[in-house]
Amino acid sequence: MELITNDKDKITWHLACRAEDVPEDGGACALIEGRQIAIFNFTRRNEWYATDNQCPHRQQMALARGMIGSQLDEPKVACPFHKKTFSLRDGSCLSGDAYRIETYPVRVKEGLVYVGL
Amino acid sequence: MKTSKRNRVVVVGNGMVSYKFCEKLIAKTNGSVEFSVTVFGEEPRAAYDRVHLSAFFSGQTADDLALASTEWYQENGIQLHLSDPVVAIDRERQEVRSHHGHIVPYDYLVLATGSGAFVPPVAGVEKEGVFVYRTIEDLELIQAHARKARRGAVLGGGLLGLEAAKALLDLGLDEAHVVEFAPRLMPRQIDAAGSEVLQRQLEALGLHIHLSKSTQQIVGTESIEALQFTDGTSLDVDMLVISAGIRPRDELAKAAGLATHPRGGIVVDDFLQTSDPAIFAVGECALAHQMIYGLVAPGYEMAEVVASRLCGQEKAFAPFDMSTKLKLIGVDVASFGDPLAEEPGCRTIRYENRAKGIYKRVNVSADGKELLGGILVGDAEQYNMLLQTCKNKMVLPPNPEDLILGTRGGEEAATGGVLGLPDDALICSCEAVTKAMICQEVTERGYTSVEDIKKANKACTGCGGCTPLVKDLIVGTMKQQGVYVRNVICEHFAYSRQELLDLTKMNNLRTYNEVLDAFGHGDGCETCKPLVASVLASLWNENVLEKGRATVQDSNDRFLANIQKGGTYSVVPRIPGGEITPDKLIVIGEVAKRYGLYTKITGGQRIDLFGAHVSDLPRIWEELIAAGFESGHAYGKALRTVKSCVGSTWCRFGVQDSVSFAIEVEDRYKGIRSPHKLKSAVSGCIRECAEAQSKDFGIIATEKGWNLYVCGNGGSKPQHAQLLATDVDKETCIRLIDRFLMFYIKTADPLTRTATWLNKMEGGMRYLKAVVVDDVLGIGEELEREMQGLITAFKCEWKEVVENPELRKRFTHFVNVPEVKDPTVDFAEMRGQKRAKEWA
Incomplete structure (x- = not known):
């Protein structure tokens, strides 16, 4: 796995996949350093997001398979299991529960997707 | 912490009402520390939900039952002493002394000592295996003993006793018995006929019920072995839970010289003040209006009254309505107003359905104008409306039996619906929200969802029992204002499903993004995406995973x-x-x-x-x-299965070949997407082994052809399908199903099964028949043509995925x-x- 380290903010960028591997307006899961990261290609907004793949509600590895969308302007993902929704920006639970998910920075360069861990 | 005099509050007891009092006091002082509060509790745990104690045995933990953590008390600056009951009150010096020797002075003392179990004076109650049912500790003891016990009994067939009996069932005892002294169950809440229906329901669930049994002694050497009754009979048991009533914990008050009642209870006035004006009593230890209020709601109201008074507000404790609705071991039981009112002051109307285990009774005043009270067993759906009618003394309909039987044939509730309630009708009793307060939010601030109302005035946030009423009020008020109430899809589409389907069809749109761009805004969500996906599939029947449609499924x-x-x-x-x-x-x-x-x-x-x-x-x-x-x-959300019985090919009773017809029907409609799933069945004779009458569309063979039934449902709200056509031939039957299904696909709300769709349809079955069979709208041919289009377009989508590398590669985890x-x-x-x- 290719590494690009950004010393300034201590983020290590990991090559995750090709941009075309993530369906438009949908997600895919990548295995990075033994962790399951959900990557979302929000084509409608021309934005990319990355979060934990695990939904904290029932600890299911499934967020990458969830539907994405928006609540007012907040981009969000809905877990396919019980439709708990999370902000793609800050990981907070938009369905009103106390738990949240981790979010990670994403960069797309020359058709390749990098996630910062 | 610096505290001036006159605001030191000591609370004795740490039960539900004690906690509510602290919560209300904190809320009223709005975070600023005006009171220094000290709470003493006898139990090792901070306040927990005693109402749902039996949930402890169905998997809930002590933590699940907790109302507040010790951290909550800390954060709010409340001194909490657990496992440390107050043992003495010095009223002269205005201080209390605890078991561990803490001496705390008070300006106001709030007694919230609650109640203990009343243990009747029966010989042998001290034996091993005999328990009471009040605290988590009691439950832990019961649980430990139950591991080696086989036959358990509960002494007391009241509300708490039946709760305890549920616990015995949950603990997996081989036999669970309920022994009641009175000739009926729940003698305070329901009458003999209601008790009989309830008893039958409970027995069906495995409980053994013994009524009119007076226990003489508890037999056994060390451990309990049997109950001996005064009528000479006995019952072998190896554990007993006593739940025969409550006894107010007034011993501390009595020792301090406060007025108490000979039969128990600390005497308080309308302001919940005891005979010492610096001391209040709340909850089950207090005797207000000559009675002990043994429910949590009046306890909470008492907490509100005392907290208000300490903050200088005028508030009195009014006689509290003891109406109650609960689920006992899965059976709904409710009683309201005066449930046991007798003639001549009242006239009663009773409805009993033994087949379904339902009993309803309403007591109407002798002049027929007012509802005095009533009882519901087995089906308490009308409780809210009846309670409101009773409390607000609303004028009854000309046929008061409509109250419990419904106005057979009309949609409106018998009393003219929720809008008929007076403005000051209390809708949410937990948070004291009236009808006017809710309607005002709708008319003046334009709030139209329960969530909005919750935020505005906290209605529905307590027990949640008023939610259906609040919903009806919102919709009713909107209709009254002339607002056309439309089931719009979500924030991204201001259309109903039917409207969006028509628009999508007329504009020949094929993908989600096309629909969103044309008729929506924003980026969509988990509500509108699958809805549009379903509409697209219902219109065009193209592969659901192609053209960017996969991620909206x-x-x-x-x-x-x-x-x-x-x-x-x-x-x-x-x-x-x-x-x-x-x-x-x-x-x-x-x-x-x-x-x-x-x-x-x-x-x-x-x-x-x-x-x-x-x-x-x-x-x-x-x-x-x-x-x-x-x-x-x-x-x-498509045709699942067409179930069939073996029919005339093998069965000696069969009159038609049901299997062949089922296969033909299943092949015809397979893959067609609809607002919800579709189930069907074909039976080969009147014996109906395929259970066709519980399906969205079901076919039953007759000597002359086939009978077609529609809009049946199994699931949580079973509903029999209704007859649409009689003795039709196969071709007619299929033509009618084509029309029926297409009409449903085009007009139903999202995720609405055919049964619910029909229930909401104006004109009901008569209208559906007119459209599908008599073709009054003249759309029959169009519906058939559209259905044929879907059938012709069918392809097995899995075959397409297997053969298409682009679609196939999406099936990976990483x-x-x-x-x-x-x-x-x-x-x-x-x-x-x-x-x-x-x-x-």
């Missing part, structure tokens, strides 16, 4: 399989009519073995294969398709290492097969 449609606990999928090949050859059965078995799948026969005469990794799905289907199987659409399966997937072993690991 709901969880199951996205991977054409049903997601299960743990993240694996289940696979259901279509087995039309439930008919399958031995060779095909062998293929299913081989596939299941090869991919390590759990197999189960479904209720729809098919075979479900569970535990498939997402990356195995295309290979599994490749093998199934090669053997001649097709997708069963178990994952879709996009960067497609060959690796999700390492967190884990199974457990059960009866020689695997099962999903329990939720973490």
Whole structure:
């Protein structure tokens, strides 16, 4: 796995996949350093997001398979299991529960997707 | 902390009412520390939910029952002493002394000592195996003893006694008995006839009920062995839970010289003040209006009154309504107003349905104008409305029996609906919200959802029992204002499903983004995406995963399989009519073995294969398709199965070939997407072995042809299908189903089964018949043509995925290492097969 380290903010960028591997307006899961990261290609907004793949509600590895969308302007993902929704920006639970998910920075360069861990 | 005099509050007891008092006091002082509060509790735990104590035995932990943590008390600056009861009050010096020797001075003392179990003076109550049912500690003792016990009894058939009996059932005792002194169950709440219906229901659930039994002694050497009754009979048991009533904990007050009642209870006035003006009593230890209020709601109201008074507000404790509705071991029981009112002051109307275990009684004033009270057993759906009618002394309809039987044939509730309530009708009694307060939010601030109302005035945030009433009030008020109440889809589409379907069709839109761009705004969500996906499929029947449609499908449609606990999928090949050859059965078995799948026969005469990794799905289907199987659409809002009985081909009673017809029907409608799933069945004779009358459309053979039934439902709200056509031939039957299904697909709200669709339809079955059979709208041919279009367009979507590398490559867990399966997937072993690991 290719590494690009950004010393300034201590983020290590990991090559995750090709941009075309993530369906438009949908997600895919990548295995990075033994962790399951959900990557979302929000084509409608021309934005990319990355979060934990695990939904904290029932600890299911499934967020990458969830539907994405928006609540007012907040981009969000809905877990396919019980439709708990999370902000793609800050990981907070938009369905009103106390738990949240981790979010990670994403960069797309020359058709390749990098996630910062 | 600096505190001036006159604001030191000591609370004795740490039960539910004590906690509520602290919460209200904190809320009223709004965070600023005006009071220094000290709470003493006898139990080792901070306040917990005693009402739902029996949940402790159905898997809830002590933590689940907690109302507040010790941290909550800390954060709010409240001194909390647990396992440390107050043992003396020095009223002269205005201080209390605790068991551990803490001496705390007070300006105001609040006694919230609650109640203990009343233990009747029966010889032998001290024996091992005899328990009371009040605290989590009691429950832990019961639980420990139950491990070695087989037969348990509860002494007391009241509300608490039946709760305790549920606990015995939950603990898995071989036998659970209820012994009641009175000739009926719940003698304070329901009458003899209601008790009889309740008893029958409870017995069906495995409880043994003994009425009119007076216990003479508890027999046994050390441990309890039997109950001996005064009528000479006895009952062998090895454990007993006493739940015969409550005894107010007034001993501390009595010792301090406060006025108490000879039969128990600290005497308080309308302001909940005891005979010492610095001391208040709240909850089950207080005797207000000459009675002990043994429910939590009046206790909370008492907490509100005292907290208000300490903050300088004028507030008195008014006689509290003791109406109650609860679920006892799964049976609804409710009583309101004066449930046991007798003639001549009242006239009663009773309805009893022993077949369904329902009993209803209303007591109407002698002049027929007012509702005095009533009882509901087995079905308490009308409780809210009846309670409101009773409390607000609303004028009754000309036929008061409509109150419990409904106005047979009309939609409006008998009393003119919720809008008929007076403005000051209390809708949410937990938060004291009236009808006017709710309607005002709708008319003045334009709030139109329960969520809005919750935020505005906290209605529905307590027990939640008023939610249906609040919903009705919102919709009613909007209608009254002339606002056209439309079920719009979500924030992205201001249309109903039917409107969006028509627009999509007229504009020939084929993808989600086209629809969103044309008629919506924003980026969509998990509500509108699958809805539009379903509409597109219902209109065009193109592959659901193509043209960017995959990511707008709901969880199951996205991977054409049903997601299960743990993240694996289940696979259901279509087995039309439930008919399958031995060779095909062998293929299913081989596939299941090869991919390590759990197999189960479904209720729809098919075979479900569970535990498939997402990356195995295309290979599994490749093998199934090669053997001649097709997708069963178990994952879709589509036709599931057409169940059949074996019919005239083998059965000596069969009058028609039901299997052949079922296969024909299933093949005709397979794959068609609809607002919700569709189930069907064909029976070969009147015996109805295929259970066609519980399906969305069901066909039953007659001597002359087929009878067609529609809009039946199993599930949580079973409903019989209704007859649409009689003795029709196959071709007519199919033509009518074509029209019926297409009419449903085009007009139903999202996720609405045919039964609910019909229930909401103006004109009901008569209208549906007029449209489908008599074609009064003149759309019959159009519906048939549209249906034919869908049927012609059918392709097995799994076959298309298997053959299309682009679609196929999406079936991986890790996009960067497609060959690796999700390492967190884990199974457990059960009866020689695997099962999903329990939720973490």
